[in-house]
Amino acid sequence: MDFYHLLGYLSGLLFIKPNMEATSLYRTIALVHSLDAILCSVIAAHSGRRTVPWSIAGLIFGIWALGLLFLLPVKKPAAA
16 A cells, blocks of 8 residues: 555545546645644644644644544533
């Protein structure tokens, strides 16, 4: 398995359009993962989690980090 197929299937884009050109695939992955990083940051902030690690996770893992963040329960603030 080459880098193109590995990245394409992990991002899920090759499931949607299996014959996507490599240039289009890389550009789309960069855009989608950037948007996933922003969404992870916003959702992490609203659920009481640290935003920077979740932004990095969204940038690297994309929709998988976003899905995990949706499944985690909201953190409650520590009692003073």
